[in-house]
Amino acid sequence: MRSIQIEMFLAAIETGSIAGAARELNKSRTTVSAALSALEDNLGVELLIRTGNSVTLTEVGQIIHDDCERLIQATHDIKTKCRQFERGIESALRIGRDDALPEEFWRAIVREISQNFPDTSISIYIAPPPELYEMVEENMVDVAYGLLPGARAFSRISTKELGQVRMMSVVHKDHPLTQLKRVQRADLERFTEIALAYVDEDGLKVSERISPHYIALPCYEHLRDAVLDGSGWSNVPSVLLQKYLRNGTLQVLRHSSAMQWQSYGEITAMDTRIGALSAWLCDKLETYLVSNAQ
Numbered sequence: 001m002r003s004i005q006i007e008m009f010l011a012a013i014e015t016g017s018i019a020g021a022a023r024e025l026n027k028s029r030t031t032v033s034a035a036l037s038a039l040e041d042n043l044g045v046e047l048l049i050r051t052g053n054s055v056t057l058t059e060v061g062q063i064i065h066d067d068c069e070r071l072i073q074a075t076h077d078i079k080t081k082c083r084q085f086e087r088g089i090e091s092a093l094r095i096g097r098d099d100a101l102p103e104e105f106w107r108a109i110v111r112e113i114s115q116n117f118p119d120t121s122i123s124i125y126i127a128p129p130p131e132l133y134e135m136v137e138e139n140m141v142d143v144a145y146g147l148l149p150g151a152r153a154f155s156r157i158s159t160k161e162l163g164q165v166r167m168m169s170v171v172h173k174d175h176p177l178t179q180l181k182r183v184q185r186a187d188l189e190r191f192t193e194i195a196l197a198y199v200d201e202d203g204l205k206v207s208e209r210i211s212p213h214y215i216a217l218p219c220y221e222h223l224r225d226a227v228l229d230g231s232g233w234s235n236v237p238s239v240l241l242q243k244y245l246r247n248g249t250l251q252v253l254r255h256s257s258a259m260q261w262q263s264y265g266e267i268t269a270m271d272t273r274i275g276a277l278s279a280w281l282c283d284k285l286e287t288y289l290v291s292n293a294q
Contacts, residue, residue, distance in 0.1 A: 003075045005039040006068045008032050009047060013065065017053050081119075090142075090275040092121040096135045098146035099126055099219045100165055100237045100264060105288060109281070117277050128198035128218050130207065133157060136267050143278055144267040145285060147237075161265040162282060163289025168241060169258040170224075170250045171233040183255040185210060192232030194223045239292050264289060 011021035011032075018036070022029045040047055047061035057065060081091045097106070106124075113122055127135060132144035136157050148159050169188075171177045180187060188210045196207040197216035206216040215231060217223055223234045224241065227250060238259075244250040252258050266282055268274070 001039060001042050003072065005035045005042075006072055008035050009039060010065075010068055010072065012036065012048065012055050013057060013061075017055055018050075019053060090120055090277050093123070093143070093275070093277055094141040095122065095124045095281075096127055096132045096141035096144035096146075096267075097124060098129045098132060099221050100129075100147050100239075101285075101288065102239055103221070109284060112284075113277070113281075116280070120277055126219065128196055128207070130198040130200065130205070132267055134200060136269055139269070142268075142272065145281070146264065146267070148263040148265045148267075157267060157269055159265050159267050160282070161263045162285045163264050164261040164293060165264045165289065166238040166293075167235050167260050167262050168238045169233060169235050169253040169255055170227055170241060170245075171253055172227055172230045173248055173251050175230060175233065177233060177253060178251050180254065183253045183258075188233065188253075188255070189213075194226040194232045194234035196220070196223065 008021055008025060008027070011024045012018055015021050015024055018033050019029050021027075022032045025032070036048065045060045046058050047064070048055045049058055110122075110124070113120070123141075125135075125141065129146045129149070132141075132146045133149075135141045136144050145162075147165060148161065175191075177183055177187060177191060189212065191211060191213065193209050193211035193214045195209040195214045195216045197218050198205055198207065204216075206214060211232075213232075215226060217226060220236055220240055224236045224244075226232065227234050227236070228244065233253060238245075241250055245252070264285070266278075266285075
């Protein structure tokens with residue numbers, strides 16, 4: 001039993017005739033008829049009732065019809081995955097990322113992936129930067145993209161810097177910190193800090209912070225929104241703040257470390273084979289980071 005015979009069987013049913021199947025598959029009528037007879041001989045049953053120029057399914061033909069469709073789909077998937085492997089395109093990719101870059105950017109990325117890599121299955125999960133390293137190290141994702149730590153080292157993973165993101169310490173325009181001509185560390189310690197929360201093997205943690213008074217949330221957009229609500233001050237990627245800085249809703253703190261650059265990059269296991277989609281995504285991220293460096 002060959003897959004081409006199954007295709008001819010399905011085409012005959014779809015078109016209602018052997019001649020129709022021949023036209024659809026660009027084969028001669030004799031070739032299709034002979035292939036269908038050979039399929040029936042191989043299986044030892046009659047699959048088609050031939051009436052003049054028309055064909056209909058026998059009882060057993062009806063029984064196996066859906067199985068034949070699944071078999072052809074599986075055959076197509078196998079061939080596609082082999083072609084993708086030869087071209088270096090991942091058949092499936094599990095991606096972890098933080099939300100240091102705007103959701104509009106990632107929406108566009110997902111749209112382009114669906115257009116340029118239609119046969120690749122994609123899973124994308126959002127997590128705080130510290131969790132991305134653990135996810136890669138534990139093989140929960142194939143690759144991750146996010147802000148890279150300054151000092152923390154992992155023995156079994158590697159990082160590739162793709163660009164820089166400027167972090168800004170911001171506060172709502174009506175917050176008391178905006179009234180100070182110069183903000184000192186002691187001033188930051190007096191007010192609630194909106195910090196980044198993450199989970200590790202020991203439970204829920206809070207990233208490095210200045211103030212002993214804090215509210216910890218898992219996403220940078222959550223941090224920004226809490227600042228917009230006047231709940232405290234926070235350190236947030238500038239690309240998430242542009243609209244609110246322009247209209248004056250948020251203000252950058254008058255503090256010596258209120259604006260600092262942080263590396264953004266790709267996180268993979270040491271032995272990861274980088275495929276065409278991963279390379280394409282790196283190029284997109286690099287281009288975005290360069291064009292939005294400010």
